[in-house]
Amino acid sequence: MTDPHTYFVIPDVHAQLDVLDAALELVDLDDPGTRLIQLGDLVDRGPDSLACLARMRDLDTGPNGSRVTVLRGNHEEWFRLWLEAPEDSYTWLYADPMLQTVSSFLPDIDKQHLEKRLISVARNLDKIQVISTEVRDQVIEAHPWLPGYLDQMPFFYEHEHFIAVHAGLDEEAGEHALLGADPVAMIEKYPPSFGAHDVGKLIVAGHVWAQEIRPDERADPYLDEGHLYLDGGPERPDGQLNLCRFDASSRDWFYRAVTAGGITEERPVTRTDR
Structure with missing residues (x-):
């Protein structure tokens, strides 16, 4: 089996099927070196909750499902x-x-x-x-x-260099943040944490709109020393779905902004400390 070298991360979708499908068109799961991680909150706030959930379930349980992870968000849990x-x-x-x-x-x-x-x-x-x-x-x-599909949704995905989770982790637990962790924090943590921590890996999350935490109030990903927040609020009039790509060889992150109006060229994710 080929180890994945390209990781695509899709954050909160909130029942916006058009942007979800547009993002998925850019992910080649037939490539055995590709893995897809969705950070949860597929449902609510939009017209296509069932379609978005079913679309990701089909991928998750399909022939390439071993390289697809659909995490549990607070809206799936509710x-x-x-x-x-x-x-x-x-x-x-x-x-x-x-x-x-x-x-x-x-x-x-x-x-x-x-x-x-x-x-x-x-x-x-x-x-x-x-x-x-x-x-x-x-x-x-x-x-x-x-019920069965929602019950089996994991709370996090751990990689050698990052931990993907819907909302965040108990960072005070440091390198033990995943041991006996309260799952509620993983799906509902608010306000978000910023800056360096002792978890040992970059925390990649959605849950909080980038527009609320970026100094420039843009919908692009927010990156600091310890966190990468991706939720661009695709359900908002000023929002976008930030499709992120992690290159495991270079350890660099890239993203494309997906909206109903189109898709941007891929750009590197740059530091946006507060």
Whole structure:
């Protein structure tokens, strides 16, 4: 088996199928020297949650799946918890604006009717739980593969030179950050950490918009001594999907900005310390 020498990293997608597909067109998984890592948050905030999740599942379980890793983001975890216990995680339904995510899994659902039902029972927990369970049951009936696939999503990917994770690590644990680590930090850590740390490897993450942490407020990747943050907010009007490439030979990082309007030429990722 050929060891990968080129690593592509796709950060938060948030149900934007057009940019996900455009990025995937640039990743040649038929090349045995290529590995693909997706950092989670495929779902929510956009129209194509099911399609994005299914697209990556097909790659993850396909003939080149041994070189594809789809990490768990906080949005996958919240969705998984709702599927597992809708009576306890009913707030997930109320956090779905215009039921955009639900309707991607149930395109024939009457959103207006469901919205009215949820509003009418907003102060009756028992009725809320009934509705939540009804909708969950419909989603699983339509897509029975969902619970099993979400359950097996890993929290991180470790390489000789970097650790890929959705949000971040407990950096105070230093080189032991992956031993007995709290998975909640890996998918929900906020605010992000900056600068040097003792983990021993570059931490590659998404979760936080680059526009919020870069001094120039651009959507391009943020790189400092210990971190590479990639989430360009493709769901935002000013956003982009930052498709990153790591060259294992030179240990250099490169990226291309993918938007509905096109794809930039590949550029080196440069330091953008705060």
